[in-house]
Amino acid sequence: MTPSLNSIISRLHLKQLRLLIALGDHGSLLKAAQQVALTQPGASKALQEIETTFGTPLFNRTNRGLEPNEVGHCVIRYARLIHTDVAHLREEIVGILRGHGGRVTVGVIMGAVPLLTDAISTLVARHMEMSVEIVEDTSATLLSQIDAGRLDLAICRTTISQVPQLYDSVKLQDETLAVIANVRHPLRHAKTLTLEDLAEYRWVVYRANMPMRLLLEREFRDSEIRFPPHLLETTSAFATLTLLQGNPSFVALVSIDVAQFFAHHKMTCILPLTLASRSEPYELVTRKGAPISPGSRLLIDELIGQRGAQPILCPRTL
Structure with a gap:
């Protein structure tokens, strides 16, 4: 027993x-x-x-x-x-005693990675001894890790949860989507494109029932076009990038922040397709009633300050 x-x-x-x-x-x-x-x-x-x-x-x-x-x-x-948690505990205590915020573990969905990394880069420039762990995953997985106490906060969406009332959240920004492709894609020089122009190409998408995937399915349905049957499904930005770079005819739906980052570094191009549907906004999420550590508070303030968001989080601190 x-x-x-x-x-x-x-x-x-x-x-x-x-x-x-x-x-x-x-x-x-x-x-x-x-x-x-x-x-x-x-x-x-x-x-x-x-x-x-x-x-x-x-x-x-x-x-x-x-x-x-x-x-x-x-x-x-x-x-x-x-053992790892105890090590992190010591690291956070040292940070608190030294006044630099200690350690924070933050989750993020793929589309919001540039938003988060911009805030972290600014934050650690001011608090050089602060440690940050970034976990990229789906909203469902990130919320489960918040529930288990494995994450201090996350940038994701509470709308996928059956119990969103368990969380405190702040709307950070709306998500605008873009279609990207290899810089050698056959339609890279087009002035404008419709969904029908891209219907026969191989799509790299999020898996079924996720917000970005549901939006794309709705776009095809509203345009009365058959949704592509043979998809490549991933939640990884790196997998999406490597698939596009290795296959000049592939296309992918990503956030505009990710699309602009890839395009700025000439890794992919943005195709001139305008989507009618709006995606759900990014939320800054913590567990309702959970204490907020000094390191988490610094990152929260940085994210909210950069975006001008109005916090609805309670000012709890350890």
Whole structure:
């Protein structure tokens, strides 16, 4: 029977987590013991205590050493996460004590990456010791990471959530979309284009049911044009870029900020197609009721200041 959460919390120690990580790295009790400054008998006893805490063996004993079983792999993975979180905790405390804001972990959807990176570049120029972790993903994934406490804030959309009331949000800016292509695309010199002109080309798009994809489907439907059946689906800006650069006939729908960044660096061109539909705005999102760290507050203020947005976040700080 698996021990209760209270039992695990009361018996598990951070040094034991270091031992688990070392065992995962080396597969040898002796090498792991040396890494965490224990004798081999001491490490063996500590491992027995860990396995007792979880109520199950975590390793298979083989001629080659210790190999994590399925539960062992799970426990080692969480040990690494906890170790990383403690490291981030220390880093943030140091930052607070030194007055430079510490650390912030922020999520962002692909289209808003230039918006976020502009704000971060300005912020770290003023707070050079501040650390920032950027996680790029879909709105759904970013909101789930906010729920789990893995992100301090995110630039995404709460409209995809069934419970948007769980979040505080600020409208940062409307999203304008553009169609981009290889700089050698056959229609690169066209003065104006319609959706029908591009219907037979291969599209790189977001996957189904995501806001940008739904908008494109609506554009085809309203124009009474069959939606392209053979798509390349990705949420990665880099994957989109490499697909376009490798295939002169491909086209992709992205935010105007991403499109202008690529075009400025001559990586892609913007095709002269005007879309009738409007995309949903970017939101700056935090978990309702969660404390806002000094580092997060600095980034929030930078984003809001750059865009002139009116905050509706409560001024909570740690």
